[in-house]
Amino acid sequence: MVDTPSIQFLGYLAPQLSSPYKFFEEKETVLIYLNYFEIDNQMLILLSPCPLEYSQQSFIAFSSTIRPRYRVSQKLMVSLDQFKSIVSFNILLFGDLYQTNKTQSQPFNARNFQTFIAPNPLPQINILVVPGVYSIHFDQIYEFLESKLAQKNQQIYPQPKFDILVYTTNPYRVCNIQYQFDKTTQLIDYFFYLIDNQIYSDINEIQQIFMLDDIKGTLLEFLSGRNYPTSANFIQFIRKNFSYNAQDTKFYILQQIKGFNQIHQNADYVKTFCQNCEDGNKCTLLSSQNQQIYFAGQSSLFKYPLSVKFMDLVCRTFSQLICQLFLIANAQNVTYQLNRLANIDKIEEAISCPSFNPQRNYQNLEMLGDVVIKYLTSAMLFEDPKYKTENTLSSARVRLITNKHLSSIYGHLKLNIMNFKINSKKLLNHMMMIINEQEDSKLSLKQQADIYEALCGACYIKNYQFKDLMDFFKLTRFEFKGSVPQYYKGNPLIDFSVNSQDLDHDNDYPLKKQIVKRPFSETVKFDQPLEEFQDYLGCKLNFIAEAMTVDQFERLEFFGDAILELLVIVNVHKECEKLYYNPRQQQLCREGKIPQKLLLCPGMLHTAKISLLDSGFMGTMAIYHNFHQYARNLPKEIQNSITKALGLLREDQFTDFRRINQYSQYIPKIMSDLWESVAACILAEYGWEKVIEIYGEMYKPYIKYFVENISLIYDFCQSTGNVKS
Structure with a gap:
């Protein structure tokens, strides 16, 4: 009967x-790639048939920190005989770990050697494990x-404590030694051992399980059944098959090691969290609290040829490493496909749904990519004089950034992404022939567009250069024809290393401190000379009249909206990643040890837009910096509204962040439009360096405050229904 693959x-x-694996027949050699992983001060070496490239980001699985030692796999040529030994080693090792070996040397339904060096009609996982630290320990193999x-x-010899695995040959079992005894060892001594090791709670429980009224006599007599009544099933099994060599002086109670998928038995495999490992006692093959026992005399027990340390390391981490290699390999291939325009760690993030x-995926990069695309398309359209109004500009931009358009571009890339969770506990023994179903789940149009935007974000933050x-x-055939150099040179990054406006290190809202040094204007003036405004800004602007004139600033306001959104989101994202998005925090969030709100999420970036780009904030900033004094063609009713708003602003102490956004109902929208149009005017004439010099400095204390208080602000916005988590 032919075995059916699982x-x-x-x-x-x-x-x-x-x-x-690539086999060179004339030299009888095989090319292998060594992948080194540092895990809890140990080294695990996995072999792959092709090189893997790593971001060198560590990740945490079941409380073990796993870090690739090298950025790329190390190439090695081995002889055909050596490679055959490695394959045989893996087939027999995983047979023992999955407890499928029929005998000591006969694995069940194992793959043959050819499946590792010849193409398979059924694609197989061809990752192999070998013992070693800096090189393969062939002597152990x-x-x-x-x-x-x-x-x-190799027979074992009596010793005070056993830290080895052992096996019996008939039947074949790999076990650990639970208890060593001789012919004189009393039964009560073994029972006390069981209580001390928390296998049973007390003597009464043991007597009930073992069906004993009297616990006198030796342990050997009890196991042989001499003068003892019927006992627990596993004791009856021992008695039924009881035999030992008359020359044996030492005897052993054994426990079969846990199966491969019994490690992390009570773990949460979605969160890759195991409480046992977290408590400091890493999960082990040794079944110290298993009540099922076996018996063997010294002559029928043999030393297992691999260390418990190595076996435990493989069992605890191999399956999770395989799952991680799926992401690493896909990210590597996408990185190459995109001509290395983005760093591989960000590609990993961008292709993860x-x-x-749930903690590290494309969502943050998607929002970043969205604002960069918005800026570049806005700049390109702003260049074209045929778009004369904000409406025509917006309509043209919408066509370029819709989900339908972006998803169609994404579809041509034919990328392999990670869109479902692989449960490492359910991985089958890859040393057996397996049918690996390869069809990925379908993505919605929105998901495809989101991943395209995330890839844009990943490319941009590699160097924060628009050229990338x-x-x-x-490369992706996106319709882009921008040509004005200064729109696409420089970057919107603010230098937060020195904040001259906030040397006292308190946590007051920035405007509260600023109005102490320079309050809102006491007098209301309009139509002041534009030369004064240019002096205030510190630069001459040829288009300042257009930027400050109602009914003329539409095009500039359209461009300025994209400029300021990029300025805010890029800097918030960059600063937040340092504080709220490192691998350790992601794992703590996954384990439920910190709330989701302490991990950077798209809702937080959206909160930044609400807090720093709404008409209340921008209008207040425009009035504080006296933009209204230099505006042209302001209708009388708008002037009256500004006068009233200015009166309210002068009275406000701005004791917390909630105050400023409320002014959106008092300050005319024209003021936020002016705030945006002047930003566009500056960039159009001087480029990003001057925008950072002027607007970057004005935004710096507010972005810093937002980042440092992001959870508080995020909670507030959620409570008011302005943002979703």
Whole structure:
């Protein structure tokens, strides 16, 4: 009867994981790639058929910090015989770990050697594990295979404490020694051992389980059944098969090691969190609290040829590493496909859907990419004189940034992304032939557009240069024809290393401190000379009249809206990532140890837009910096509204952040439009450097305050219904 392969749903298997190993027939050598992982002060070496490139970001799984030692896999040529030994080692090792080996040297339904060096009709995971630290320890592999295949069984010798695994041959079981005893060891001594190791709570429980009224006599007599009544099933099993060599002087009570998928037995595999490991006692193959026991005399017990430390490391981390390699391989391939326009760690983030990783996914980069696309398309359209009004400009921009348009561009890329969670507990033994279902779940048009925007964000923050994103546009055939150099040079980054306006290190709202030094204007004036305004800004502007004239600033206001949104979101994202988005925080959030609000999320970036780009904030800033005094063609009713708003602003102490946004109902929208149009005027004539010099300095204390108080502000906006989590 032919064994039917098992089926598991893993999605696309990248070539780095599933290609056959390259075999050079004339030299009888095989090319392998070594991938080193530092895990809890240990090293685990995995072999892959193709090189893998890593971001070198560590990640945490079941309280173990896992970090690639090298940025790329290390290439090595081995002889065909050495490679055969490695494959045999893995087949027999994982057979023991999954407890599928029929005998010491006979695995169940194992793959044959050809499936590792020849293309498979069924793609297989071809990742292998080897013992070693800085190189492969072939001596351990050969010792293991000699024990298995040549049946060179090494007997054990009595010692005070055993830190090794052992096995029996008939039947074949890999076990750990629970208890060592001799012919004189009393039964009561063993029972006290069980209580001390928390296998049972007290003598009464033991007597009930073992069906004993009297606990006199030796342990050996009890296990043999001499003069003892019927006992628990596992004791009856021992008695039924009871035998030992008459020359044996030492005897052992054994427990079979846990199966591969019994490690982290009570863990949350979605959050990759195990409370046992978190408490400091890493999960182990040793079943110290398992009540099922076996018996063996000294002559029928043999030393297992691999250390508990190595076996535990493989069991605790191998499956999770395989799941991580899916992401690493896909990110590597996307990075190459995009001509390395983005760093691989950001590509990992950009291709991860929330369903794959709720804590680290494309959502933050998507919002960043959205504002960069908005800026570049706005700049391109602003260049074109045929768009004479804000409405025509907005309509043209909408066509370029709709989900339908962006998803169609994304579709041509044919990327492999991570859009579902792989449960490492459900991974099958890859040393057996497996049907790996490779069809990925379908993405909605919005998801496709979001991932495209996230890739834009990833490309942009590599160097914070527009050229990188323009190259990405060209690569992906996005319609972009911008040509005015100063629109696309420089960057919107603010230097937060020195904040001259906030040397006292308090947490007061910035405007509260600013109005102490320079209050709002006491007098209301309009139509003041534009030369005074240019002196205040510190630069001459040829288009200042257009920027400050009602019914003429529409085009500039359209461009300024995109400029300021980019300025705010890029700087908030950059500063927040330092504080709220490191791998440790992501893991703590996944484990429920910190609330989601302490991890950067799209809602926080949206909150930044609400807080720093709404008409209340921008209008207040415009009035504080006296933009109204230099505006042209302000209708009388608008002037009256500004006068009333200015009176309210002069009375306000701005004791917290909630105050400023409320002024959107008092300050005419024209003031926020002027705030935006002047920003566009500055950029159009001087570029980003001058925008940062003027607007960057004005925004700096507010962005800093927002970042430092993001949870408080985010909670407030959620409570008022202005933002979703």
